[in-house]
Amino acid sequence: MTSILSGLESVKQALASQQFALSITQRNVANASNESYTREDAVFADVTASGGAAVSIQAYRDRFLDFSIGQEMQSLGKQQAQSSALSQIDSIFNENSGQGLQEAFSGFFNSFSSLSATPEDLTLRQQVLSKATALTSELHRLCAGMQRVQYSVNSSVPSTVDEINSITSKIAALNKQIPGETGSGNEFALRDERQKLLENLSSLIDTSYYETESGSITVTTGQGGLLVAGKDSYSLESSPLSGSGFQGVQLGGADITSTLRSGKLSGLIGARDQITGYLTSLDDLAATIAARVNQQHAAGSDLDGISGTDLFSYTTVSTGSNSGAARSISIAISDPRKVAAAGPSGGPGNNENANLLFAVKDEKLFTTSTETASQFYAHLIYRVGSDEQSAAEEITTQKSILAQLKNQRDGVSGVDMNEEAVNLIKYQKAYQAGARFATVLDTLSSDILNLIGA
Amino acid sequence: MRVAQSETYRSFLGNLETLNERMNKLNSQVSSGKKLAQLKDSPASSAQLIGMRDQAAEIDQYQTNIDSGSYFLGMADSIFNEVNNLVTSIYAKGSQSASESVTADDRATIGTEIRSLRDQILALANSQVLGRYIFAGSRTSSAPFIVSGDTVSYQGDETANKISVDRGLEVQEGVPGSAAFNSIFSAVDSLLSNVSSNNMDGIQTALGQFASALSGLGIARGEIGANLGLLNNAKTNLGSQETSLKAQQSQVEDANMAEAVTGLSQVQTALQTAMTAGGSILQQRNLFDILG
Numbered sequence: 001m002t003s004i005l006s007g008l009e010s011v012k013q014a015l016a017s018q019q020f021a022l023s024i025t026q027r028n029v030a031n032a033s034n035e036s037y038t039r040e041d042a043v044f045a046d047v048t049a050s051g052g053a054a055v056s057i058q059a060y061r062d063r064f065l066d067f068s069i070g071q072e073m074q075s076l077g078k079q080q081a082q083s084s085a086l087s088q089i090d091s092i093f094n095e096n097s098g099q100g101l102q103e104a105f106s107g108f109f110n111s112f113s114s115l116s117a118t119p120e121d122l123t124l125r126q127q128v129l130s131k132a133t134a135l136t137s138e139l140h141r142l143c144a145g146m147q148r149v150q151y152s153v154n155s156s157v158p159s160t161v162d163e164i165n166s167i168t169s170k171i172a173a174l175n176k177q178i179p180g181e182t183g184s185g186n187e188f189a190l191r192d193e194r195q196k197l198l199e200n201l202s203s204l205i206d207t208s209y210y211e212t213e214s215g216s217i218t219v220t221t222g223q224g225g226l227l228v229a230g231k232d233s234y235s236l237e238s239s240p241l242s243g244s245g246f247q248g249v250q251l252g253g254a255d256i257t258s259t260l261r262s263g264k265l266s267g268l269i270g271a272r273d274q275i276t277g278y279l280t281s282l283d284d285l286a287a288t289i290a291a292r293v294n295q296q297h298a299a300g301s302d303l304d305g306i307s308g309t310d311l312f313s314y315t316t317v318s319t320g321s322n323s324g325a326a327r328s329i330s331i332a333i334s335d336p337r338k339v340a341a342a343g344p345s346g347g348p349g350n351n352e353n354a355n356l357l358f359a360v361k362d363e364k365l366f367t368t369s370t371e372t373a374s375q376f377y378a379h380l381i382y383r384v385g386s387d388e389q390s391a392a393e394e395i396t397t398q399k400s401i402l403a404q405l406k407n408q409r410d411g412v413s414g415v416d417m418n419e420e421a422v423n424l425i426k427y428q429k430a431y432q433a434g435a436r437f438a439t440v441l442d443t444l445s446s447d448i449l450n451l452i453g454a
Numbered sequence: 455m456r457v458a459q460s461e462t463y464r465s466f467l468g469n470l471e472t473l474n475e476r477m478n479k480l481n482s483q484v485s486s487g488k489k490l491a492q493l494k495d496s497p498a499s500s501a502q503l504i505g506m507r508d509q510a511a512e513i514d515q516y517q518t519n520i521d522s523g524s525y526f527l528g529m530a531d532s533i534f535n536e537v538n539n540l541v542t543s544i545y546a547k548g549s550q551s552a553s554e555s556v557t558a559d560d561r562a563t564i565g566t567e568i569r570s571l572r573d574q575i576l577a578l579a580n581s582q583v584l585g586r587y588i589f590a591g592s593r594t595s596s597a598p599f600i601v602s603g604d605t606v607s608y609q610g611d612e613t614a615n616k617i618s619v620d621r622g623l624e625v626q627e628g629v630p631g632s633a634a635f636n637s638i639f640s641a642v643d644s645l646l647s648n649v650s651s652n653n654m655d656g657i658q659t660a661l662g663q664f665a666s667a668l669s670g671l672g673i674a675r676g677e678i679g680a681n682l683g684l685l686n687n688a689k690t691n692l693g694s695q696e697t698s699l700k701a702q703q704s705q706v707e708d709a710n711m712a713e714a715v716t717g718l719s720q721v722q723t724a725l726q727t728a729m730t731a732g733g734s735i736l737q738q739r740n741l742f743d744i745l746g
Binding site: 029032033035039086087090091093095096098102103105106107110113114116117118119120121342346347348349350351352355358359361362374375377378379381382383384385386388389392399400403406407410411412413414415416417418419420421422424425 | 456457458459460461463464465468488490491492493494495496497498500501502503504505507508511512514515516518519522523526584585586587590591592593594595610611613615616617618621624627628707740741742745
């Protein structure tokens with residue numbers, strides 16, 4: 001010890017350090033249940049007799065874990081968006097209840113077989129028309145239901161783009177603020193906030209990011225398109241794509257819709273395209289059946305011996321395409337006498353054509369003549385189910401990976417109450433000891449003053 | 455090792471979530487009896503069910519067709535049976551009229567009786583079942599046999615409708631009346647004209663035609679019998695197809711109740727244990743509680 005007074009100086013420094021450390025402990029405890037909070041710790045430097053900066057803050061952040069969590073959030077965001085859309089599609093098909101399109105199909109074809117037993121029966125002829133109507137209504141219902149989901153998925157694209165833009169602009173604002181706060185407790189709070197924003201952003205779009213030396217974060221899309229650089233952010237835009245008319249995503253004038261790999265945005269776009277696939281199959285089904293039934297129906301003759309006409313009518317967006325068939329299919333005849341149950345020029349009791357119409361059911365009209373209508377439809381159902389299943393399974397996997405990673409991160413960055421309690425005691429005791437020193441030094445200096453006074 | 459507070463909560467919540475999901479699934483299995491609620495539960499099973507339901511509906515249809523076919527064929531058979539009796543009676547009357555001891559007047563009376571029996575056959579040949587003339591081939595909307603003088607002519611066609619009674623199996627349901635009735639009516643016609651002209655030789659010749667007319671009827675009945683037999687076989691076949699299909703379908707879509715109920719009570723226990731354990735972990739005191 002050099003002098004009593006300089007001793008007092010170092011006591012002052014020590015007390016200030018412990019007090020500062022206590023304030024960190026206090027902040028840790030206060031943020032114990034804040035998931036995005038990063039635990040801070042006091043780092044002490046030697047207190048010298050001459051004083052000087054004694055303590056600084058350290059935040060326990062593992063950048064690799066942060067980054068990994070971001071990556072997993074991207075996949076999760078994608079699968080969640082996809083799964084939610086597909087589970088709506090699932091309930092539209094309603095096939096496991098036995099009241100979906102399959103029932104309508106069976107009912108329609110079987111009505112021809114019923115008719116074949118008594119072909120001149122007007123009630124059975126009417127039944128053919130009713131079952132055909134039920135089939136068209138079911139196709140309309142499926143189509144409309146899927147389009148409704150597709151529409152709502154599509155309209156989520158621009159709102160998600162807005163959300164992304166709002167996050168990137170906040171990140172840019174924080175980029176601007178953070179360098180000015182270096183070393184202060186506030187810096188870490190801002191960094192925590194920025195990290196939280198990065199994770200939120202990850203769940204929306206596939207991104208990559210890195211921190212520059214100045215402490216600002218550069219964010220790019222998975223394909224390298226710049227979203228945030230320093231204090232500037234670059235907005236995504238959403239406008240309809242030429243062709244499909246669906247919402248696309250553009251960055252700096254370039255369309256990046258097809259380059260998105262994960263995040264909610266790509267999940268939405270993926271689900272939308274999957275639904276388009278289902279609708280295409282449904283159109284193929286409707287158009288193929290309608291065309292074949294029409295052909296067979298026209299080959300027969302009706303109750304009055306007149307040649308059959310088309311049973312179904314439908315329109316497609318262009319010739320050679322089936323698109324629009326399921327939506328537009330309708331019954332072309334309303335008079336039950338016009339059902340062509342009889343063979344060519346057969347009498348009213350002839351059932352030849354009714355049998356042939358019934359047999360269309362077993363014709364392999366689909367998938368280059370390998371599948372019947374029922375098999376083709378079963379195939380579609382399988383596709384819908386397995387698309388939904390794989391999204392749902394990914395979610396489960398992704399969630400458990402995320403929980404693991406977050407636990408790992410909490411091991412580094414989370415607040416452990418026992419540790420804080422120990423720190424509290426440690427700093428308190430150190431403070432008490434420092435204060436005790438002040439008393440001793442005070443006594444010493446009083447003694448000296450007394451000596452002089454005497 | 456450091457254990458952060460949030461980690462404890464997260465694991466606890468994560469476990470509860472998993473258990474709750476499992477319980478929900480089992481619960482819906484137990485209450486609905488079905489293991490497939492959504493397509494994603496088993497896409498392959500759902501696709502399989504499409505085919506099975508389609509087949510089940512087809513079997514239903516075949517069974518309906520068989521019932522309808524049996525009804526029409528049965529009607530035709532019983533009509534042919536009556537016709538057979540009437541033809542036999544006419545033959546007896548004809549034989550009676552062939553006797554030299556019968557006077558011309560009596561013969562005329564017999565002729566009237568034969569004509570009345572012929573009219574009964576005619577009525578049977580023009581039978582309508584469910585509004586259709588069943589012996590008219592496909593011209594089922596008008597009477598197939600019309601009489602002019604004593605000549606009966608067939609107005610129907612030779613269409614014999616077939617109905618599907620199993621995959622790839624069609625059975626003849628229609629019985630065009632021409633084959634069975636034409637020879638009967640022509641025999642009766644020739645008998646009547648010879649009876650009215652008192653031509654004894656002619657009567658004998660006419661009576662000679664009855665044997666082939668009756669055998670024609672026999673052949674027609676034989677065909678009906680054979681077709682009814684086919685229908686019966688098909689019905690038995692469909693019955694066993696249906697049974698095995700239902701068993702398969704149940705395998706695919708029905709929940710194994712014993713398993714589901716056991717599973718449910720297991721999950722419930724697990725959930726309860728997790729809650730109890732979780733509760734005590736979450737309430738675990740930390741050092742702060744002990745610090746005065």
